[in-house]
Amino acid sequence: MMTKKEIIAKYTPIIRPHLSEKRFQHSVNVAKEAGKLAQKYGADVEKAVTAGILHDIMKDTPPEEQLKFMEQWGIILTDVERNAPKLYHAISAAGYLQYELNIEDPEILHAVRYHTTARANMTLVETIVFLADFISADRTYSGVEHMREKAYRDLYDAVVEGLAFTIADLASHRAPVHPDTVAAFNQILLQHGSHKKGKSL
Ligand code: DGI
Ligand code: FE
Ligand code: FE
DSSP, X not given: OOOHHHHHHHHHHHHGGGSOXXXXXXXXXXXXXXXXXXXXXXXXXXXXXXXXXXXXXXXXXXXHHHHHHHHHTTXXXXXXXHTOGGGHHHHHHHHHHHHTSOOOOHHHHHHHHTTTTOOTTOOHHHHHHHXXXXXXXXXXXXXXXXXXXXXXXXXXXXXXXXXXHHHHHHHHTTOOOOHHHHHHHHHHHHHHOGGGGSOOO
């Protein structure tokens, strides 16, 4: 068993050279938030904190460099992914964990891989890392306090709200929405019954 502090201390020298000061602090904040959410919801705290500290390790790496790494590792992108450089960092980070850090745990790898798009039927750890990225201490968007409160009241309600925001924001900018994002939204709505609160369309 490692404590949250020990996990953050272990991975700090690994992520630090890859990241700006701001992005480094964000990563630490997401790790701490993921640990808190994991405790609240009875998820594996070590996996949540590990995925949290590592989730954005490739965020400050130029997209072309990320593409080269992904090619080396045999990672094939879909058309939507190839045309959205902002999506590269989650996919290339999962590759970095697997092939450079030799992390084998599929739940940690998936939590990193799907932290931006989400996907249908996420595990509790994946769900928690996705949400921790939305509500970490450095987030300042309007409504963040409401999201933080919701995250500790109803995990899936908060995830649906986050996904709805992301989908609406992408649509408003005429940016392609990743199929995994739509699938996550639909699955959680249908499974957790939030659709009953909405208008019947
Ligand atoms: O890396 P962070 O800034 O902490 O957060 P993130 O990994 O959630 O990245 C957010 C960015 O990813 C934001 O600019 C919107 C973009 N994004 C999220 N979901 C999708 C997406 N872009 C496309 N094209 N499609 C998606 O489904
Ligand atoms: Fe990210
Ligand atoms: Fe992030």
